Amino acid sequence: MNQGPTAAGRKAVRHGAVLAVTCLALATVVSAMASLNVAIPDIARETHASQTQLSWIIDAYSLVFAALLLLAATLGDRFGRRRALLGGLALFAGGSAAATFSDDPAVLIALRAVLGVGAAFVMPATLSTITSTFPREQRTRAVSVWAAVAGASAVLGLLASGAVLEVWSWRSVFWLNVLLAVVAFVGTFVFVPESAEPAKQRVDAVGAALTVVGLGILVYSVIEAPEHGWGSARTLAGIALGLVVLAGFVAWELRTAHPLLDPRLFRHRPFAAGTLSITLQFFAFFGFIFVVMQYLQLVRGDSALIAAVSVLPMSAAMIPAARLAPKLAARVGVRRPWIVGLIAVGAGLAVLAELDAGSSYWLILTGLVPLGAGMGLAMTPATAAITDALPSRLQNVGSAVNDLARELGGALGIAVLGSALNAGYRDALDVEGLAEPVAEAARSSLAAANVVGTKTGNTALIDQARDAFASGLHLALLTGAGAAVIAAVCVALLLRRPNRSAGPARESTLSAVGEN
Numbered sequence: 001m002n003q004g005p006t007a008a009g010r011k012a013v014r015h016g017a018v019l020a021v022t023c024l025a026l027a028t029v030v031s032a033m034a035s036l037n038v039a040i041p042d043i044a045r046e047t048h049a050s051q052t053q054l055s056w057i058i059d060a061y062s063l064v065f066a067a068l069l070l071l072a073a074t075l076g077d078r079f080g081r082r083r084a085l086l087g088g089l090a091l092f093a094g095g096s097a098a099a100t101f102s103d104d105p106a107v108l109i110a111l112r113a114v115l116g117v118g119a120a121f122v123m124p125a126t127l128s129t130i131t132s133t134f135p136r137e138q139r140t141r142a143v144s145v146w147a148a149v150a151g152a153s154a155v156l157g158l159l160a161s162g163a164v165l166e167v168w169s170w171r172s173v174f175w176l177n178v179l180l181a182v183v184a185f186v187g188t189f190v191f192v193p194e195s196a197e198p199a200k201q202r203v204d205a206v207g208a209a210l211t212v213v214g215l216g217i218l219v220y221s222v223i224e225a226p227e228h229g230w231g232s233a234r235t236l237a238g239i240a241l242g243l244v245v246l247a248g249f250v251a252w253e254l255r256t257a258h259p260l261l262d263p264r265l266f267r268h269r270p271f272a273a274g275t276l277s278i279t280l281q282f283f284a285f286f287g288f289i290f291v292v293m294q295y296l297q298l299v300r301g302d303s304a305l306i307a308a309v310s311v312l313p314m315s316a317a318m319i320p321a322a323r324l325a326p327k328l329a330a331r332v333g334v335r336r337p338w339i340v341g342l343i344a345v346g347a348g349l350a351v352l353a354e355l356d357a358g359s360s361y362w363l364i365l366t367g368l369v370p371l372g373a374g375m376g377l378a379m380t381p382a383t384a385a386i387t388d389a390l391p392s393r394l395q396n397v398g399s400a401v402n403d404l405a406r407e408l409g410g411a412l413g414i415a416v417l418g419s420a421l422n423a424g425y426r427d428a429l430d431v432e433g434l435a436e437p438v439a440e441a442a443r444s445s446l447a448a449a450n451v452v453g454t455k456t457g458n459t460a461l462i463d464q465a466r467d468a469f470a471s472g473l474h475l476a477l478l479t480g481a482g483a484a485v486i487a488a489v490c491v492a493l494l495l496r497r498p499n500r501s502a503g504p505a506r507e508s509t510l511s512a513v514g515e516n
Contacts, residue, residue: 014191018133019142021187022126023149025085028180029092029119030150031157033062033286033410035177036112037293038161038304039170044447046170049105051425051445055223055418058290060109062411064116065123067215069407070260071208073124073400078203081125081132082194088121089185096177115177124403131387131398132195140326140384147383148322148376150406154289155308155315162308207260210249215408218242222415226422261401265390271398273494274385275405277342280487281378282409284345284480287417288371291476292352294421298446299357299466313365314372321376329381335495338381339488344374346484353477356470357463374484413483417476424472429465 036043040054049057076084095114102108127146134142164172221238228234253259266272289311296307321341328337348371355363386405387398425446431439438456442449442465449465452458 015134015138015142017187017191018193019130019145021184021191022085022129023146024180024187025089025122025184026126026146027149027153027156028089028177028184029065029122030153031160031180032092032096032115032119032177033058033065033157033407034154034289035157035161036061036170036173037289038158038297038308039165039173040294041297041447042165042170042304043108044445045451047103047105047108048448049445050448051418051422052223052227053105053109054445055290055414055422056109057105057112059219059223059411059414059418060112061116061119062286062407062414063215063219064113065119066404066407066411067212068117068120068208069124069404070211070400071203072120073128073403074203074260076121076125077128077196080194080196081129082188082192084121084125085129085188085192086185088118088125089181089188090118091115092118092122093178093181093185096174096181099174100171123407124400127387127402128400129192129195133193139387143383143387144323144326144380147379148319150379152315152319152322154286155311155318158289158293158308158311160308162303162305165304202258204253204256204258204260207249207252207256210245210252211260214242214245214249215411216242217245219411219415222412222419225419226426230423261404265401268389269494270385271389271401273491274382274389275401276490276494277338277378277382277487278386278402278405279409279412280483281342281345281375281382282406283413283416284349284483285375285413286410287413287480288349288352288477290414290418291421291473294446295355295469295473298450299469310361310364311368314368314375317369317372318376321373322380323376325377325380326384328377329384334381334385335492337377338495339492341374341377341379341381342484342488342491344370345378346374346481346488348372348374349477349481349484353474353481355473357466378487413480417480420479421469421472421476424475425465425468426472428468428471434461 036058040058043049043057044054072084072088092115095111095118099108099111099115102111127143130142130146131139160176161173164176217238219242221235221242224238225232225235250263253261253263266275292311293307296302296310297304300307302310325337325341348367348369350367352364352367352371383402386402390398426443429443429449431442434442438452438458438461441452442461446465446469450462453462453465
């Protein structure tokens, strides 16, 4: 059982205000995963960052966010979710403010990692605050709102960033972070009650360290793969080492008395299906956002605002679909709309993979609508499957797993799809006959190729670089589509019949977890 609000004796909890504030805090940290994508061309031009450095500027946030989620969730449950929200928002605002004064790619990468630390404390506290504060009969509706905000915040963050970039530099994106974090901080201080787990279990420092090291090595190896070659010994050894460390994490969690995440929970098939689905959905989604923002601005030549507005149909389809999902599940069961949603995500990305330098916006729209609707249909049942699979005493675990799946999927999606884009671009770009400085600049990124082509009057280089980028985009988005289809197949198999472990076997497993 969770402790009640510290002010429970003095005033009733205002559930509407709690939901609004926690969703604002959620939107603040989720939008930061995507909002900077719209500023990537400006950052590349001003800081001279390479395509690999641009990937790190975006993914440092997601990687640290994902790696620290389980530890941060445990600390929040132990010392108070309200404290976690306040501390995380304060760190997030401070790191964002510091980033506005930097123009060095390495410094930006480091500060984005700091933001990831703050976000890791904020996100799990939002969902666990909702599940521990709202009565069970209101929880599904509140979770559906949370899921809709989590999905739509990325696109709305792009729109807000695109608007401020029309009148200011890329630094305005970080100032927007500061504003949102400060408002969320004040709202949390005023409206959100404190809640924590009465049993002060030991913090699994070894498990936390293994998570950080394993994910760090794995994502580093993937992002750096285009620089060294996907088949190089360095890349393959790095990926293998990361997987070995993560396997060590699983082995440790099975042995320790107080695990960050007990692997036995995944014996419950709806829980496993929800976790896998969320991971692969956001693998595709955030990888898509990373590559498409560059396509819209650098290939099509759209402004930051036009690029952000161009993807709004995705959000317009996502929000109503997320709200419709519980009603469909009540009528036909959770399995059908969930699988249809994942297939729609894959179909939308497959359509978008056909984009090239001369594609019309109608082709973009044709892919965005099923992508957004599919995300909305699949997100709510996947999130509910994770939280509803566990008893009230393990709701903090469910919240942490849901958040981890989302952020881990996003971090890996940006890394893998960004790396596929970079590799496809380099393979398709022909720089033979160019001076070495020009060739090296063109290979580093499309933004650099546009700059050097403009300075030298080499319009053929610009056209060729844009075509090469479209080749990389095709490879990246087909990778994302494949991930969504794999998720659909796995969910179909895991939910092919009622979960028989819901009886004594499931209760035995969950009891064992709860006693640890």
